[in-house]
Amino acid sequence: MTKELKIEFAPGAFDNFEGTQEELDELMAEIHRMFESGEALEKARPIDFENPSPEDMELIEHLMSMEERAEGRTLQ
DSSP, rough: OOOOOOOOOOOOTTOOSSSSSHHHHHHHHHHHHHHHHHHHHHOOOOSSSSSSHHHHHHHHHHHHHHHHHHHHOOOO
């Protein structure tokens, strides 16, 4: 028996998305499809935080800058 994953998008997760609402809906549907089919987990790879690759460092820096920008944001 496999555990069913529940996907929830955090408030502000797509604040930097540049596209139409239709494109965003398609992206979110594709993310759900990839997890339902198992494709997302098949393509996933671990990040070595002790010795990150240049690609991983770029991703980490990007995520940290997004988090810093979101700290002062208030949700209504």
